[in-house]
Amino acid sequence: MPFGLYIVNSVQEEVGLNGAKMIAESLKPNVAIITDVAHDTTTPMINKREYGDYKCGGGPILTYAAAVHNKLLNMIIDTADKHKIPFQRDAASRGTGTDTDAFAFAAGGIPSALISLPLRYMHTTVETADQHDVEHVIKLMYETLLQLDPKFNFKYL
DSSP states (O other): OOSOOOOOOOSOGGGTOHHHHHHHHHHOOSOEEEEEEEEOTTSTTOOHHHHOSOOTTSOOEEEEOTTSOHHHHHHHHHHHHHTTOOOEEEEOSSOOSSHHHHHHTSTTOOOEEEEEEEEBSTTSTTOBOOHHHHHHHHHHHHHHHHHOOTTOOOOOO
């Protein structure tokens, strides 16, 4: 790869995105692809009107949001289509509530995208994911990394 690759984990996502803020400001990456989990809304007591309509086995969830860079998101979608990786779409009217928000608005703005793994029973002792979804998240990230070109212009204008 003609670029440096950092794979990081962060802390305190649920209480202010503090770890992601520190990572973004320290590394100042050219691009950030964030992974997180999202509710499988077929899980009992999860409201589809509030969270959307997503399910385990449907593939990774790609989010449209203010913090998500459209050119990067389109690159990920094109990669998924090219490699026949199934995916689901999400939309967030404000923040994503994930580390994506910290990266997108740090260091003058870092092109960021969010790939989420559908998960049943989130925040319990029996969290459950579909093995194929896990494989598809990994494949989508890998194939997207192969598409990255250091000369690609992420500017909108």
